[in-house]
Structures are given as C-alpha cells and as structure tokens.
Amino acid sequence: MQGSFVNHVMTQSKQPEPVVGMGATVCAYTDRYAGTIIAVKMKGVVYPKIVVQEDTATRTDANGMSESQSYQYNPNPEGQTWIFTLRKNGMWMEAGKRKDGLSVSIGVRRKYYDYSF
Numbered sequence: 001m002q003g004s005f006v007n008h009v010m011t012q013s014k015q016p017e018p019v020v021g022m023g024a025t026v027c028a029y030t031d032r033y034a035g036t037i038i039a040v041k042m043k044g045v046v047y048p049k050i051v052v053q054e055d056t057a058t059r060t061d062a063n064g065m066s067e068s069q070s071y072q073y074n075p076n077p078e079g080q081t082w083i084f085t086l087r088k089n090g091m092w093m094e095a096g097k098r099k100d101g102l103s104v105s106i107g108v109r110r111k112y113y114d115y116s117f
Contacts, residue, residue: 004030011103023109024052026102034073034109047085054079057111065115073109
C-alpha cells in the first residue's frame with residue numbers, strides 16, 4: 001500500500017452522495033488538502049464526476065513541525081481544482097489517472113502536511 005494508512009482508510013470508506021458546497025479532503029501520498037465540491041455530474045454519464053476546489057487552510061495551533069495540526073478553512077475561489085471520477089470499486093479517483101493519482105474523501109475537510117518528507 002502506498003501513502004499513509006489514514007489517507008487509505010479515508011478514501012476507501014463508504015462515501016456520501018456528493019453535493020455542491022460539501023467539504024472534501026484530497027489525499028495525496030501522505031498529505032491532505034481541504035476543499036469544497038464546486039460541481040457534480042452524476043446522471044447521464046458513464047463515469048460520475050465531481051470537481052473539488054482547494055480551500056484556504058489557516059493553521060490554528062502552535063505545534064510547529066508536528067503531526068498534531070489544526071486548521072480553519074475558508075473557500076478560495078482562486079484555489080486549485082481537481083476532477084475526480086467514481087470508480088467501480090466505489091473510490092473517487094483523479095480523472096485520467098489509474099492507481100497513481102489522487103483520491104478524495106467526501107463530506108469532511110482535513111488539511112495535513114507531512115513534515116517527514
């Protein structure tokens with residue numbers, strides 16, 4: 001298994017139906033990015049898709065380079081966007097990528113920066 005265990009569990013768990021405005025967590029190798037779902041296309045397509053835009057995540061703790069991190073989230077209309085498609089296994093994966101792409105967990109915003117890399 002590549003990446004962090006937490007990211008793996010988050011993206012492989014049962015996901016709620018996506019709705020515009022709902023929070024999302026984009027999972028990279030060991031990092032996570034908080035975002036908001038800004039577009040949903042579920043009907044009339046072979047692969048349902050969502051568009052997630054990165055939120056502004058402001059650190060609210062004073063723990064420095066620690067695993068214990070807390071953030072405040074705000075929408076960022078200029079934030080990076082990603083497109084994810086729903087796969088047969090129930091996971092939302094980055095469009096156009098196989099297993100090496102990003103994945104997303106729907107319904108929660110969680111930023112995490114892994115300082116060990």
